[in-house]
Amino acid sequence: MIRTTASALGYLVSSLVAGLVGLAWVLASTLGVGLLAITQLGGPAFLGAAWVTRRLADVERRRARWVLGAAIATPYLSTDGGTVRQRIGAVAAQPATWRDLAWLVVLFPLGLAGGIAATVVTVVHLAAVVAPLWAWAVPNPHAPFPMRPLMTTVPGRFGLTVLGVLLLPVTAWLLRTAGQAQALLARALLAPGAHRHLVEEAARLAQTRRRVVDAQAAELRRIERDLHDGAQARIVAAGMTLALAARKLRTGAAAASDVELARRQLDDALAELRRLVRGIHPPILTDRGLHAAVAALAGDSPLAVEIRGDPDDRYPAAVESAAYFVIAEGLANAGKHADARTCVVSLTRRAGTVIVTLTDDGQGGADPSGSGLDGLRRRVEALDGRLTITSPPGGPTVLSAELPH
Amino acid sequence: MRIVIAEDLLLLRDGMVRLLTDTGHTVVAAVDTAPALLAAVAEHRPDLSIVDVRLPPGFRDEGLRAALTLRAGDPDTRVLIVSQYVERAYAVELLADGRGGVGYLLKDRVTALDDFLDAVERVANGGTALDPEVVRQLFTRNSRNHGVDGLTAREQEVLGLMAQGLSNAAICAALVLAPVSVEKHITNIFAKLDLPPAEDANRRVRAVLAYLNH
Numbered sequence: 001m002i003r004t005t006a007s008a009l010g011y012l013v014s015s016l017v018a019g020l021v022g023l024a025w026v027l028a029s030t031l032g033v034g035l036l037a038i039t040q041l042g043g044p045a046f047l048g049a050a051w052v053t054r055r056l057a058d059v060e061r062r063r064a065r066w067v068l069g070a071a072i073a074t075p076y077l078s079t080d081g082g083t084v085r086q087r088i089g090a091v092a093a094q095p096a097t098w099r100d101l102a103w104l105v106v107l108f109p110l111g112l113a114g115g116i117a118a119t120v121v122t123v124v125h126l127a128a129v130v131a132p133l134w135a136w137a138v139p140n141p142h143a144p145f146p147m148r149p150l151m152t153t154v155p156g157r158f159g160l161t162v163l164g165v166l167l168l169p170v171t172a173w174l175l176r177t178a179g180q181a182q183a184l185l186a187r188a189l190l191a192p193g194a195h196r197h198l199v200e201e202a203a204r205l206a207q208t209r210r211r212v213v214d215a216q217a218a219e220l221r222r223i224e225r226d227l228h229d230g231a232q233a234r235i236v237a238a239g240m241t242l243a244l245a246a247r248k249l250r251t252g253a254a255a256a257s258d259v260e261l262a263r264r265q266l267d268d269a270l271a272e273l274r275r276l277v278r279g280i281h282p283p284i285l286t287d288r289g290l291h292a293a294v295a296a297l298a299g300d301s302p303l304a305v306e307i308r309g310d311p312d313d314r315y316p317a318a319v320e321s322a323a324y325f326v327i328a329e330g331l332a333n334a335g336k337h338a339d340a341r342t343c344v345v346s347l348t349r350r351a352g353t354v355i356v357t358l359t360d361d362g363q364g365g366a367d368p369s370g371s372g373l374d375g376l377r378r379r380v381e382a383l384d385g386r387l388t389i390t391s392p393p394g395g396p397t398v399l400s401a402e403l404p405h
Numbered sequence: 406m407r408i409v410i411a412e413d414l415l416l417l418r419d420g421m422v423r424l425l426t427d428t429g430h431t432v433v434a435a436v437d438t439a440p441a442l443l444a445a446v447a448e449h450r451p452d453l454s455i456v457d458v459r460l461p462p463g464f465r466d467e468g469l470r471a472a473l474t475l476r477a478g479d480p481d482t483r484v485l486i487v488s489q490y491v492e493r494a495y496a497v498e499l500l501a502d503g504r505g506g507v508g509y510l511l512k513d514r515v516t517a518l519d520d521f522l523d524a525v526e527r528v529a530n531g532g533t534a535l536d537p538e539v540v541r542q543l544f545t546r547n548s549r550n551h552g553v554d555g556l557t558a559r560e561q562e563v564l565g566l567m568a569q570g571l572s573n574a575a576i577c578a579a580l581v582l583a584p585v586s587v588e589k590h591i592t593n594i595f596a597k598l599d600l601p602p603a604e605d606a607n608r609r610v611r612a613v614l615a616y617l618n619h
Contacts, residue, residue: 263516270513274490283459284492287466293495299493299542 004374005035006171007066008179012111012118014063015182019111022104025056043088057100060107067176075099075192077199095195100179103189116177125171129164132157183262193340215375226276236268238262257318258391281321289313292359294345301331303340303360309347315354321405322379323356325388330358330370330399338362338397357400364395374383408449411442411468412487417512420501421455424515428522437461439471446475446482453529457512458488458495469495472507472616480504485528487512493542496535505610507533508534508570527570533569533610543568543616547615555597563590 028050054076061072069129075096079087091097127134132149135157143151150156245258277283285293291311298305315323327345333341341363347354366373368389380387385403408430410416415437422432433530434445439460442609445455454475472484478546486499499507508528514536515521524534532607556564559580566576577587595601600608 143441231457234508267513267516270511277490283490284494286464287492296492 008176011066011179012114015111016115019108023108050102064183064186067179072190097212099189128160131160208381211378215378230268230272238265304342306344315405326401334360362389366391406430407433407451409445409454411456413437424445440469453483453486491539506531510536540565540568
């Protein structure tokens with residue numbers, strides 16, 4: 001209480017100085033850059049002035065910590081690289097540049113008023129508290145009521161002390177509130193605005209999109225290779241066998257075994273294609289949704305799998321697909337690496353999000369950066385979702401994906 | 406035998422019609438949507454309908470649903486479902502009424518012509534025909550979860566073949582066993598699955614069902 005009040009007082013009083021410095025700098029830099037603008041030096045002068053303004057604004061951000069408890073975050077975007085002209089454009093285009101200036105201008109009247117008011121209130125209040133020590137030295141018989149009895153009599157002076165002590169919380173509250181108000185205004189102007197958030201969001205989206213495109217390209221390559229080495233090769237083999245059979249038939253030789261072989265080769269090709277289709281998008285997921293598809297997965301898993309969730313819940317196809325592959329990979333990992341025996345899969349719908357959680361009873365120790373999990377993470381992030389895994393040595397492993405839908 | 410076919414791919418539909426016609430059956434209607442199937446069955450009252458799981462316009466499981474609708478309306482409707490993929494859940498739904506006269510096969514099986522025609526006959530006569538792939542899926546599941554309460558490995562094998570719809574004689578041939586021992590295994594299976602010893606075709610379906618729901 002005493003510390004926060006003292007901090008607020010310090011903030012308000014130092015604002016007086018900061019406001020003076022800020023206004024002086026704004027005037028000087030505007031004038032200087034304005035004059036230099038007609039010469040070749042205008043650009044560099046603008047960059048230099050902006051640099052100094054930013055340092056001053058940084059001091060303001062750190063000063064706000066006295067009241068807000070934490071320094072205000074820096075809003076600047078990198079302007080490195082490029083020509084001087086490009087950098088001027090980049091700096092000028094950032095709203096933060098102009099908001100800094102606005103704060104330095106606003107700080108002057110605010111700091112002046114706040115600083116003087118805080119000083120006067122504090123001095124008068126403290127003076128009242130210690131009135132018995134000094135009021136006798138300045139007799140003032142013409143002071144108006146109630147100052148005269150308070151100042152001129154001994155009981156009156158002690159009354160002032162009591163009054164001062166009683167009013168201490170009120171003054172402290174006033175100082176803290178004024179400090180808070182000023183610091184909040186500082187934050188409104190100096191904290192990162194929508195512009196920076198949008199720029200960061202755009203960068204993040206560009207990155208996840210690139211990763212998705214990469215992942216998709218890799219997936220297509222895998223499918224191409226699987227088709228090439230699997231079904232395609234088997235169909236070619238069947239064709240060759242049939243060609244052979246046709247030749248035998250022309251010469252009147254028995255071809256029944258060749259035809260039978262070709263049929264088996266085609267069967268293998270079909271089995272291969274079915275396996276591939278299941279890996280791309282399992283048909284039951286389209287037909288019946290996530291719950292049924294997971295039940296089918298559970299049936300094929302060597303683990304005892306318990307599924308929780310509403311069987312009738314349906315989600316957008318992309319969400320169901322991502323959730324399905326998270327579960328498929330999770331179950332495969334639990335069986336292969338974690339040596340688990342049971343696994344609980346829960347599907348929860350919550351406020352525009354579906355949460356998929358797998359909890360196994362294995363020995364844990366999964367590597368969150370492993371290639372399988374990394375692929376899943378890309379898949380989930382492509383949908384603005386989040387994949388988390390906790391796997392302490394000794395288990396259990398909990399794999400969870402949150403997917404907005 | 407008079408057969409209705411519901412299959413949306415022209416290539417496969419024509420192939421199936423030719424195959425069945427060549428082997429002495431009559432295809433009274435070959436349609437490509439679920440509503441057309443319902444209409445054709447109502448009109449022709451065929452001995453058997455061969456239906457693709459996935460039909461337009463949704464390309465999901467319209468064929469299966471249409472088949473269930475048909476059997477709900479007339480439990481004696483015989484339906485053989487064919488598909489590019491098999492799902493245990495669909496087999497369970499088809500068998501659920503315990504009446505037989507249903508089949509569920511991969512389309513691939515058409516190439517093993519004799520087996521396929523066998524299955525067609527069996528389903529039309531009120532038996533069942535489950536794809537070996539479905540049976541394999543059933544076994545992965547149940548053998549793990551419960552050990553199927555006391556069924557021996559041989560009994561499981563016999564039950565698997567029963568699930569596919571094979572007759573006692575066919576099971577004897579497949580497992581190279583004497584008819585007596587196959588019968589003994591089957592009696593044991595029925596006993597272990599708590600089924601009454603009365604003999605009829607549906608009893609085998611019920612055995613498979615009991616196994617599925619285990």
